[in-house]
Amino acid sequence: xxxxxxxxxxxxxxxxxxxxxxxxxxxxxxxxxxxxxxxxxxxxxxxxxxxxxxxxxxxxxxxxxxxxxxxxxxxxxxxxxxxxxxxxxxxxxxxxxxxxxxxxxxxxxxxxxxxxxxxxxxxxxxxxxxxxxxxxxxxxxxxxxxxxxxxxxxxxxxxxxxxxxxxxxxxxxxxxxxxxxxxxxxxxxxxxxxxxxxxxxxxxxxxxxxxxxxxxxxxxxxxxxxxxxxxxxxxxxxxxxxxxxxxxxxxxxxxxxxxxxxxxxxxxxxxxxxxxxxxxxxxxxxxxxxxxxxxxxxxxxxxxxxxxxxxxxxxxxxxxxxxxxxxxxxxxxxxxxxxxxxxxxxxxxxxxxxxxxxxxxxxxxxxxxxxxxxxxxxxxxxxxxxxxxxxxxxxxxxxxxxxxxxxxxxxxxxxxxxxxxxxxxxxxxxxxxxxxxxxxxxxxxxxxxxxxxxxxxxxxxxxxxxxxxxxxxxxxxxxxxxxxxxxxxxxxxxxxxxxxxxxxxxxxxxxxxxxxxxxxxxxxxxxxxxxxxxxxxxxxxxxxxxxxxxxxxxxxxxxxxxxxxxxxxxxxxxxxxxxxxxxxxxxxxxxxxxxxxxxxxxxxxxxxxxxxxxxxxxxxxxxxxxxxxxxxxxxxxxxxxxxxxxxxxxxxxxxxxx
Amino acid sequence: xxxxxxxxxxxxxxxxxxxxxxxxxxxxxxxxxxxxxxxxxxxxxxxxxxxxxxxxxxxxxxxxxxxxxxxxxxxxxxxxxxxxxxxxxxxxxxxxxxxxxxxxxxxxxxxxxxxxxxxxxxxxxxxxxxxxxxxxxxxxxxxxxxxxxxxxxxxxxxxxxxxxxxxxxxxxxxxxxxxxxxxxxxxxxxxxxxxxxxxxxxxxxxxxxxxxxxxxxxxxxxxxxxxxxxxxxxxxxxxxxxxxxxxxxxxxxxxxxxxxxxxxxxxxxxxxxxxxxxxxxxxxxxxxxxxxxxxxxxxxxxxxxxxxxx
Numbered sequence: 001x002x003x004x005x006x007x008x009x010x011x012x013x014x015x016x017x018x019x020x021x022x023x024x025x026x027x028x029x030x031x032x033x034x035x036x037x038x039x040x041x042x043x044x045x046x047x048x049x050x051x052x053x054x055x056x057x058x059x060x061x062x063x064x065x066x067x068x069x070x071x072x073x074x075x076x077x078x079x080x081x082x083x084x085x086x087x088x089x090x091x092x093x094x095x096x097x098x099x100x101x102x103x104x105x106x107x108x109x110x111x112x113x114x115x116x117x118x119x120x121x122x123x124x125x126x127x128x129x130x131x132x133x134x135x136x137x138x139x140x141x142x143x144x145x146x147x148x149x150x151x152x153x154x155x156x157x158x159x160x161x162x163x164x165x166x167x168x169x170x171x172x173x174x175x176x177x178x179x180x181x182x183x184x185x186x187x188x189x190x191x192x193x194x195x196x197x198x199x200x201x202x203x204x205x206x207x208x209x210x211x212x213x214x215x216x217x218x219x220x221x222x223x224x225x226x227x228x229x230x231x232x233x234x235x236x237x238x239x240x241x242x243x244x245x246x247x248x249x250x251x252x253x254x255x256x257x258x259x260x261x262x263x264x265x266x267x268x269x270x271x272x273x274x275x276x277x278x279x280x281x282x283x284x285x286x287x288x289x290x291x292x293x294x295x296x297x298x299x300x301x302x303x304x305x306x307x308x309x310x311x312x313x314x315x316x317x318x319x320x321x322x323x324x325x326x327x328x329x330x331x332x333x334x335x336x337x338x339x340x341x342x343x344x345x346x347x348x349x350x351x352x353x354x355x356x357x358x359x360x361x362x363x364x365x366x367x368x369x370x371x372x373x374x375x376x377x378x379x380x381x382x383x384x385x386x387x388x389x390x391x392x393x394x395x396x397x398x399x400x401x402x403x404x405x406x407x408x409x410x411x412x413x414x415x416x417x418x419x420x421x422x423x424x425x426x427x428x429x430x431x432x433x434x435x436x437x438x439x440x441x442x443x444x445x446x447x448x449x450x451x452x453x454x455x456x457x458x459x460x461x462x463x464x465x466x467x468x469x470x471x472x473x474x475x476x477x478x479x480x481x482x483x484x485x486x487x488x489x490x491x492x493x494x495x496x497x498x499x500x501x502x503x504x505x506x507x508x509x510x511x512x513x514x515x516x517x518x519x520x521x522x523x524x525x526x527x528x529x530x531x532x533x534x535x536x537x538x539x540x541x542x543x544x545x546x547x548x549x550x551x552x553x554x555x556x557x558x559x560x561x562x563x564x565x566x567x568x569x570x571x572x573x574x575x576x577x578x579x580x581x582x583x584x585x586x587x588x589x590x591x592x593x594x595x596x597x598x599x600x601x602x603x604x605x606x607x608x609x610x611x612x613x614x615x616x617x618x619x620x621x622x623x624x625x626x627x628x629x630x631x632x633x634x635x636x637x638x639x640x641x642x643x644x645x646x647x648x649x650x651x652x653x654x655x656x657x658x
Numbered sequence: 659x660x661x662x663x664x665x666x667x668x669x670x671x672x673x674x675x676x677x678x679x680x681x682x683x684x685x686x687x688x689x690x691x692x693x694x695x696x697x698x699x700x701x702x703x704x705x706x707x708x709x710x711x712x713x714x715x716x717x718x719x720x721x722x723x724x725x726x727x728x729x730x731x732x733x734x735x736x737x738x739x740x741x742x743x744x745x746x747x748x749x750x751x752x753x754x755x756x757x758x759x760x761x762x763x764x765x766x767x768x769x770x771x772x773x774x775x776x777x778x779x780x781x782x783x784x785x786x787x788x789x790x791x792x793x794x795x796x797x798x799x800x801x802x803x804x805x806x807x808x809x810x811x812x813x814x815x816x817x818x819x820x821x822x823x824x825x826x827x828x829x830x831x832x833x834x835x836x837x838x839x840x841x842x843x844x845x846x847x848x849x850x851x852x853x854x855x856x857x858x859x860x861x862x863x864x865x866x867x868x869x870x871x872x873x874x875x876x877x878x879x880x881x882x883x884x885x886x887x888x889x890x891x892x893x894x895x896x897x898x899x900x901x902x903x904x905x906x907x908x909x910x911x912x913x914x915x916x917x918x919x920x921x922x923x924x925x926x927x928x929x930x931x932x933x934x935x936x937x938x939x940x941x942x943x944x945x946x947x948x949x950x951x952x953x954x955x956x957x958x959x960x961x962x963x964x965x966x967x968x
Binding site for chain 1: 885890931932935936939964965
């Protein structure tokens with residue numbers, strides 16, 4: 001754009017375009033911003049709008065400076081000094097909108113458009129789903145149209161601008177694809193995302209309190225997806241093992257401290273094996289969920305002593321790992337002294353009625369004690385519900401003898417409590433149970449709503465045995481999943497329910513697309529890139545090859561584009577015009593060029609005056625050209641004789657510099 | 659055989675055109691362009707507005723043209739107390755026949771010179787302009803057709819002169835062309851001053867008609883047959899579109915049609931049977947300036963310098 005144009009003042013049309021683009025971008029960003037930020041942006045935007053309408057004045061420099069300081073302070077206060085992703089975005093958005101109030105010339109306007117492009121890019125700091133990508137396209141088109149508007153000399157209607165912008169964006173797709181496939185990926189994220197970016201992630205915690213899991217059950221977001229190689233386990237075998245909790249402290253169950261150095265339990269497996277690949281959504285913790293019981297920890301992870309798999313770093317991006325699990329196993333047949341103490345530990349002086357109850361079981365064998373407890377759950381009017389009453393003092397007593405309404409965590413904890421009280425070593429395992437098969441793509445979707453807690457009891461000679469007290473209360477939960485277990489499904493969010501088959505189907509379709517998106521677009525990292533390109537070329541490629549190919553491909557695309565552009569220009573010229581261009585090139589050598597709007601005849605008269613010795617030739621060329629272009633014969637079609645004549649005339653014209 | 663006839667006709671036509679231009683230029687010295695423009699305007703069947711200071715030869719030009727073309731000529735001096743009836747005529751009760759008898763006004767002629775049109779009141783102006791558009795007048799419910807061809811050559815003093823009623827844009831649009839004469843160059847001025855006859859020569863028998871009504875009608879017909887190629891229409895449309903995007907009110911479709919017709923007439927005057935961009939450019943300023951509310955031809959020139967020929 002010429003410099004002079006940049007200093008041009010803005011028309012009201014310009015401002016409306018910019019305001020509309022920013023409004024759209026902010027609307028999409030709204031969930032990522034505190035309400036007060038969105039509101040003040042709306043306020044400043046409205047101010048600019050009324051300034052265009054000349055109902056309000058633009059603020060002067062001092063007021064603007066004061067406003068920026070105020071807004072900056074407000075961001076600091078609102079985020080309590082934590083300057084991470086969220087605070088930065090809020091500040092950027094506010095400053096962008098304030099900049100509107102001093103945007104008067106085209107240069108500032110173009111700068112604003114660039115800032116707005118950056119804001120669109122920021123959407124992906126929060127979410128990289130397909131939906132976000134789709135949402136980013138309309139503002140991209142609108143913004144590009146806004147930019148085009150700035151460089152137009154004469155006004156155009158909005159349909160034209162939007163069409164042109166979409167066309168230009170479409171034309172950039174090849175280059176985008178080349179960059180996507182070939183741009184060298186750096187292992188790990190390109191730049192560090194601030195810590196607070198992970199705060200919104202959900203998943204299993206490292207402790208268990210009443211209400212933890214039932215809260216998680218309300219969340220239908222996907223926890224992980226599983227693709228089985230070969231056989232699939234039945235629903236009641238789908239126990240996805242997460243953290244194992246040993247330590248009871250009042251209401252809370254915790255993992256044992258690593259420092260006490262518990263010995264690794266020994267696992268012996270028999271029978272059938274299930275091979276599978278898990279794509280785990282980021283949850284900002286270390287758990288790598290695996291089917292009971294896995295033999296080998298996934299790459300980049302380890303087993304804890306009680307066989308839950310943990311990765312070395314919190315899972316902050318989607319990862320994939322393969323594993324094999326055996327449904328029949330023996331775990332930790334030998335129970336060490338320290339483990340025994342820990343697995344019988346209970347806070348003293350609580351829940352007296354529970355202790356009272358188990359006194360009568362003293363003479364029974366451990367197996368009988370288990371049955372006794374399960375029998376109690378089965379025969380007494382216990383109810384499986386997502387909305388249990390709140391338990392205060394002596395919660396186990398309260399639950400077992402009064403309320404009798406609870407969710408899996410209630411059953412698991414009270415069962416383990418009873419077992420420990422009667423001297424049987426027991427622990428709680430948290431994780432997920434079940435999953436939903438997506439018929440499109442044949443993979444299992446496990447959601448946060450499938451979160452579950454169960455018990456493991458140590459029996460002499462058999463090691464740690466899984467006992468799920470929830471199964472005693474509600475067998476449907478284990479056999480068919482949570483939507484079957486809760487008769488009153490209105491307790492559950494829509495997607496976890498079973499009574500909307502069409503919605504389910506639509507979701508399955510969407511999820512299989514989303515899954516491919518995750519695998520192929522978001523999961524396209526350094527390893528996958530090289531793997532893909534090696535497959536494509538059949539050669540082993542390095543980083544320098546990538547750069548070479550990328551540059552080459554882009555140059556190729558640009559050459560192809562310019563070729564087509566040139567051809568288009570050429571194709572628009574008819575044969576006579578092409579010959580006339582030749583003639584103009586000859587005259588250009590003696591510094592003679594037609595001005596804009598100078599016709600062939602006028603130009604020829606001017607040239608003839610300056611080049612008297614060629615006067616006749618030049619005038620003849622002009623009239624011959626005019627006859628070819630404008631006469632009645634020329635409208636009837638191409639005139640080969642006349643063209644030949646013009647060509648000869650131009651060939652014979654050899655101007656020597658005076 | 660037919661071809662030779664056609665050629666003969668063409669040669670004849672060119673001879674007539676040359677005779678008209680020469681005849682007029684004998685009287686209006688050093689103003690060949692303006693003479694050609696006025697002729698192009700009349701050949702296109704349009705009305706002409708000549709705008710200039712008093713004493714520049716406006717009336718002389720109009721008068722000479724009419725005489726050379728061999729047309730009936732009436733002149734009407736417009737003043738502020740002129741009434742519509744003074745132009746178009748009046749119905750008078752005739753006792754002998756006991757009926758109203760229509761007495762045609764000066765408008766019933768081939769060429770009407772409306773001298774200093776902007777001195778008349780708007781009411782009178784509009785009566786004339788109506789006649790110009792309809793080629794007929796209606797009085798007392800009776801319609802009277804005007805003779806064919808019918809031209810109005812109006813002269814006008816520049817607007818800022820005292821005692822004038824400037825023509826509104828809608829009425830300016832009725833005139834196909836507006837031309838200005840300007841001062842003569844030194845050589846023509848000398849010739850003018852030397853001549854004994856001076857102004858009297860215009861009214862004398864010196865000027866012989868070289869044309870008659872039928873020839874003029876066939877010339878007008880020939881103008882319409884001058885070829886306009888698609889390439890040229892592209893250029894015309896570019897010009898029109900440019901005025902529409904750059905000015906608050908651009909050229910109307912009527913102006914576009916007029917521009918094409920004038921360019922055809924100009925091409926005929928140049929002895930060509932097809933229009934080239936230079937023909938459009940030659941008539942452009944005269945056709946569009948008054949429609950774009952421009953004081954002079956400067957703006958038209960700028961437009962021509964900005965719109966490329968495709």
